[in-house]
Amino acid sequence: MIKKKAKLLITLVLLLTLSLGMINTDIFADYQKFKIKDVEVTTSTDSISVTWGNLSDSYIITLDGQRYTKTNENSITINKLKPNHPYEVIVEAETKDQESILDKFVVQTLTTIKDSEEKQTEFDLENGQTTAIFSDTESKIIFENVPDDDLEYTVQRNNENIGKLNGKKNYIVERNLDSDTTYRYSVIGAVKLNKKEKEKAIKAIKQQKMNPSDFKLDEVEKEYELARTIKTLKSNQTNSAAAESWEDPSPGVEFIYTTFIPMGPFTFKPKGMESRTNYHTGLGDGRSFDPYVLSDDYRTRTRARVSFPPSGGSKVRFTKLAHRSIGLNKNTGKWEVSGPVDTSRIYLASKTEGSTMASFTLNHEAGSPFAKFQFGGKMWDGPEIDYRYRADVYKNGYFKVVGYHDRAPSHELSFTPIPGETHTVGQFYSTLQPLFQFGMGNNPNGLMNLVGPPLYPQKSISEQGYWK
Known part of the structure; x- marks a missing residue:
């Protein structure tokens, strides 16, 4: 059972160590766009709540391609949703004359599962969950429930290593992305073989007349990779997302x-x-x-x-x-x-x-x-x-x-x-x-x-x- 609380701590900033240097995701210039690092998402079995920074006096909210409402607040809660179901929420900031769109961002997440329900357990990462928040140039990807012995994960972008992520910081934030471009983000965890798995391995090795000590079973690890693919928005798109069906x-x-x-x-x-x-x-x-x-x-x-x-x-x-x-x-x-x-x-x-x-x-x-x-x-x-x-x-x-x-x-x-x-x-x-x-x-x-x-x-x- 997943107890999912995706509310983000705004004071928490991720630093990724790269082969080419450091990215400090807390440095954001003042410009008239949503700051993706400030967007918070909270889910329950039947609702999704989203909050964001002030950018306009009115916002258009779209749910799964259909216009949901317009609000003057910097937050929205959508109720009466299905449990354990994916939803896409788009927030658009209108200009003062309400004739065009200043900026917009997308939230793609899942509502949580009911207490009485059980997920299938055939696959080890069945409970791995991601939430994606992105605009045309920025993204925030939240990862949950990835096994790892020391809670230190390898982070990849487009199948290339870009650094390490500590388990207490379960999200990455990036800026200066290309618009209308696909990005794949993933975290990779590793877990050593447990006692039963080692015993099973030793038995299989001996059946083949081999020496178990040649295989260094204490160093053998199982790997888990949880990934999220997004496509950033088009930067020159100013019409309402409700028309993008x-x-x-x-x-x-x-x-x-x-x-x-x-x-x-x-x-x-x-x-x-x-x-x-x-x-x-x-x-x-x-x-x-x-x-x-x-x-x-x-x-x-x-x-x-x-x-x-x-x-x-x-x-x-x-x-x-x-x-x-x-x-x-x-x-x-x-x-x-x-x-x-x-x-x-x-x-x-x-x-x-x-x-x-x-x-x-x-x-x-x-x-x-x-x-x-x-x-x-x-x-x-x-x-x-x-x-x-x-x-x-x-x-x-x-x-x-x-x-x-x-x-x-x-x-x-x-x-x-x-x-x-x-x-x-x-x-x-x-x-x-x-x-x-x-x-x-x-x-x-x-x-x-x-x-x-x-x-x-x-x-x-x-x-x-x-x-x-």
Whole structure:
């Protein structure tokens, strides 16, 4: 159960240590714009309250794309909302003649869950929550419920490290952002294996006739990454946000998950198994991250689309792709082609298609036909590429992805808003946005991470944002 109180302490200022210096988020010039650091948000099971600094004599309030009210106060409380539901609140400051807009900001948050309700617990970051507050040039992202042993988190912007965040300061503030631009912010926590997890790992290691002391289990950590994606407002937009409704007859979003081996030729020498496999060398995909999903070099790729037809309800569609494997047979010295990999265990484990929200769970277990080794007089399948995630997609534009993935090979998840049931290549690539990127690096021994838990715990992820 989440007890969510997102009220911010204005006196609390975040300092991020960067590789290029320091950003002091408490230094804000006097100018006629909202100061995002001064915006406070408080939520309950059925209400959202927002307060802001003085900028005008009148403010237009928009709730989920529909005009809600106009107020002369510097705060608004919206009642009679659904519990555990995403809402978007836009505050616009009017000029004195009330003919144009001085400035505006957006709040994207969730109401809290009822005491009597319980969330699903399949995924470790199920309770991770974010609140985003942003304008055309500034943002404040609030993170909650990310596990970490010492409450010191790595902070990333657009998948690049930008500093550290202490657990008592659970938000970051940035200014001087580019308008009409997508930014992904995330915090990464780490937790050491507990006693039961270590015992399970030791048992698995001994079953493979290996020495547990070679694996330094006291140093093994489980990682948790909670991320929020925003798109800053257009700086030259002065009309009311109430007119910015989605007009396409069948809007939706498509999630594209790609796994790939970054090396070209590589030597696979799993520890303790060097002499037990006929294929020490294989061909990878020879590529780096590709946020626009242009590359056709990959191990596997899944695409899951959610749309909301004008006739009502929602639809979930799913497709999967896999490439063949190529390995060098150590006995014959020849390259051999096999596959593609068995995709029977890549499937939608569940889906719901409601009128305002659709949800699906995607299960992925796929191994290379060449990744086999001999042990105990038998041939065993090699480790698989595993991931599993659930996506909740709302008609109002909010989405939440929560799941986990192996620490090898490289994983990448992107999404693109769909302006209809079909789209052209140009529309597809121009609107696609990258979410998380996990790279195994160029060390072929990193493929041993595919052994998965408990030796190399899978990484937990939660991605939140708006697809519209």
